[in-house]
Amino acid sequence: MATTVEITVxxxxxxxxxxxxxxxxxxxxxxxxxxxxxxxxxxIMAPYDPVKQIGDSLAAPGAGHIMGTDLYNRDVFSRVLxxxxxxxxxxxxxxxxxxxxxxxxxxxSAYFGSWVDVIIGRVTDALMAVPGILLAIAILAVLxxxxxxxxxxxxxxxxxxxIRVVRGQALSVKERLYVTSAxxxxxxxxxxILRHIAPHVLGPTIVQATFVFAHALLYESALSFLGLxxxxxxxxxxxxxxxxLPYLSSAPLQVVFPCxxxxxxxxxxxxxxxxxxxxxxxxxxxxx
Amino acid sequence: MLRxxxxxxxxxxxTLILIAIGVFFMVHLxxxxxxxxxxxxxxxxxxxxxxxxxxxxxxxxAVQFGSWVSGMFTGDMGTxxxxxxDVSIMIGGALPITVTLAVCALIxxxxxxxxxxxxxxxxxxxxxxxxILGGSLVGISVPSFVMGVLLMLIFAVWxxxxxxxxxxxxxDDPIGGLRALTLPAVSxxxxxxxxxxxxxxxxxxxxxxxxxxxxxxASGIPELRVRFRYILKNALIPIITVTGVTFGGLLxxxxxxxxxxxxxxxxxxxxxxxxxxxxxxxxxxxxxCAVIYIVINLLVDILYAAIDPKVHYGxxx
Numbered sequence: 001m002a003t004t005v006e007i008t009v010x011x012x013x014x015x016x017x018x019x020x021x022x023x024x025x026x027x028x029x030x031x032x033x034x035x036x037x038x039x040x041x042x043x044i045m046a047p048y049d050p051v052k053q054i055g056d057s058l059a060a061p062g063a064g065h066i067m068g069t070d071l072y073n074r075d076v077f078s079r080v081l082x083x084x085x086x087x088x089x090x091x092x093x094x095x096x097x098x099x100x101x102x103x104x105x106x107x108x109s110a111y112f113g114s115w116v117d118v119i120i121g122r123v124t125d126a127l128m129a130v131p132g133i134l135l136a137i138a139i140l141a142v143l144x145x146x147x148x149x150x151x152x153x154x155x156x157x158x159x160x161x162x163i164r165v166v167r168g169q170a171l172s173v174k175e176r177l178y179v180t181s182a183x184x185x186x187x188x189x190x191x192x193i194l195r196h197i198a199p200h201v202l203g204p205t206i207v208q209a210t211f212v213f214a215h216a217l218l219y220e221s222a223l224s225f226l227g228l229x230x231x232x233x234x235x236x237x238x239x240x241x242x243x244x245l246p247y248l249s250s251a252p253l254q255v256v257f258p259c260x261x262x263x264x265x266x267x268x269x270x271x272x273x274x275x276x277x278x279x280x281x282x283x284x285x286x287x288x
Numbered sequence: 289m290l291r292x293x294x295x296x297x298x299x300x301x302x303t304l305i306l307i308a309i310g311v312f313f314m315v316h317l318x319x320x321x322x323x324x325x326x327x328x329x330x331x332x333x334x335x336x337x338x339x340x341x342x343x344x345x346x347x348x349x350a351v352q353f354g355s356w357v358s359g360m361f362t363g364d365m366g367t368x369x370x371x372x373x374d375v376s377i378m379i380g381g382a383l384p385i386t387v388t389l390a391v392c393a394l395i396x397x398x399x400x401x402x403x404x405x406x407x408x409x410x411x412x413x414x415x416x417x418x419x420i421l422g423g424s425l426v427g428i429s430v431p432s433f434v435m436g437v438l439l440m441l442i443f444a445v446w447x448x449x450x451x452x453x454x455x456x457x458x459x460d461d462p463i464g465g466l467r468a469l470t471l472p473a474v475s476x477x478x479x480x481x482x483x484x485x486x487x488x489x490x491x492x493x494x495x496x497x498x499x500x501x502x503x504x505x506a507s508g509i510p511e512l513r514v515r516f517r518y519i520l521k522n523a524l525i526p527i528i529t530v531t532g533v534t535f536g537g538l539l540x541x542x543x544x545x546x547x548x549x550x551x552x553x554x555x556x557x558x559x560x561x562x563x564x565x566x567x568x569x570x571x572x573x574x575x576x577c578a579v580i581y582i583v584i585n586l587l588v589d590i591l592y593a594a595i596d597p598k599v600h601y602g603x604x605x
Contacts, residue, residue, distance in 0.1 A: 126306035130578045131540025138574045141562045142314050218431050222544050225433045226559055241437060249445045259434040267429035
């Protein structure tokens with residue numbers, strides 16, 4: 001055995017924090033999980049086919065139809081359950097796209113600087129200079145409605161903010177001493193970005209992602225309400241409200257139920273996101 | 289100061305150009321030919337050619353873009369495909385409604401949001417703080433159309449205090465106009481008040497923890513004076529910035545609220561134009577909203593620099 005000189009370097013293990021979301025955070029997480037379960041199990045849970053005409057038109061809630069029926073004799077409860085499928089998939093996909101693309105472009109922008117930063121910066125500025133809902137509407141005006149187009153539109157709306165968060169965080173990390181040391185020790189671009197910068201960018205980015213999720217739910221329902229998003233007869237919470245609005249005075253509950261459900265879904269994400277933000281203190285994890 | 293303003297304006301120009309390009313080429317990305325939709329399916333090839341000639345669609349894209357942009361500056365926004373009317377007249381009719389709604393909503397937002405946030409922060413940890421925090425969390429979670437529909441159900445359908453839809457010009461009939469605007473403005477303003485309260489609370493909390501506030505208290509300055517002179521004054525600075533962004537957001541949010549209350553503002557115009565594939569109207573309306581949004585943010589930035597002693601608008605910024 002060759003003589004080895006053992007150098008012990010105190011390895012910087014990040015202090016493990018007790019992962020405590022608090023009551024609000026857990027309630028939010030619980031309701032959110034419930035919504036995902038409903039979305040997945042909607043075909044089993046729904047008592048009726050969401051687009052099939054059964055029963056009377058605009059029947060009041062009661063036995064058989066716990067949320068009543070809509071103008072086209074469809075069961076509102078089944079449509080609300082299926083609406084969860086649309087909302088949750090839009091929310092999830094938009095968040096994933098914004099997260100992945102945002103991290104890649106944000107890191108590239110901060111790390112490479114110069115013209116890469118200028119181009120990404122200008123385009124994000126231009127996208128953010130249009131109010132979000134208007135940008136989504138303009139994109140859907142070109143692409144037309146439907147699930148995939150709503151996802152594209154909302155991803156483009158939320159990508160710029162994500163890029164900014166990642167870029168800002170990466171810029172501050174980039175200047176830290178340990179990154180400079182890594183450069184001096186000859187780390188390549190890939191190692192610098194993946195090993196030294198990216199991990200410290202994740203915290204705030206995950207928090208931002210929860211806000212993207214909440215907003216994607218809000219905007220998807222609003223776009224569907226406007227008739228620009230997911231097209232009828234497919235059930236979405238926004239469509240349900242739009243369908244019921246003309247009969248608000250005679251059949252109010254058919255509108256009130258989807259209203260409550262969509263608000264509850266967004267509230268659960270916001271509760272969870274707020275709690276997560278309090279836990280993932282961006283500076284607490286990286287300085288030390 | 290003037291130099292800062294000039295630089296800030298210069299910085300907004302590339303953004304504006306990018307948006308103009310984006311909005312203009314939006315139409316050229318469309319599948320199908322808008323001209324065929326315009327002249328109808330019965331039109332002959334000659335009709336189509338004539339329409340193209342009339343609309344200047346035979347010119348190169350660069351020339352078309354140039355004349356479109358210069359038209360926007362001179363108020364010649366083209367002709368609506370669907371109605372044959374001047375786009376500028378259609379927008380001129382819709383814009384006052386949207387702006388009135390946004391301004392009323394902003395008033396609601398500021399009246400509720402700013403005191404709510406500051407009050408919450410100054411009484412941090414109390415029941416009142418928790419109540420305001422909870423309320424604002426619900427506020428940011430409710431979609432604007434849901435808020436509109438619920439208020440309409442309660443105050444228009446059940447209580448019949450306000451009309452459920454329609455617009456009455458405030459300048460023609462002040463009382464009727466305000467009554468018609470109350471529900472839309474409150475439903476839109478409440479949601480933004482929630483955001484405003486959260487930001488106001490955070491801004492105030494940050495100032496409360498500043499050394500100079502402790503210093504002021506320690507030097508025996510009366511509590512009320514500390515709160516107003518030292519805390520409030522400084523907390524208001526970030527709030528002003530947010531107000532600008534909020535107004536832009538309200539203009540966008542108005543699109544949805546107009547739909548709920550059947551107000552014929554810019555939002556309704558855009559939505560109707562989309563269903564009619566009336567691209568000149570969509571282009572002009574979207575560009576106009578973006579320009580208003582940018583100009584407001586520009587003014588707020590300059591105002592911010594003017595009132596905040598900490599912002600250095602010198603040459604190194």
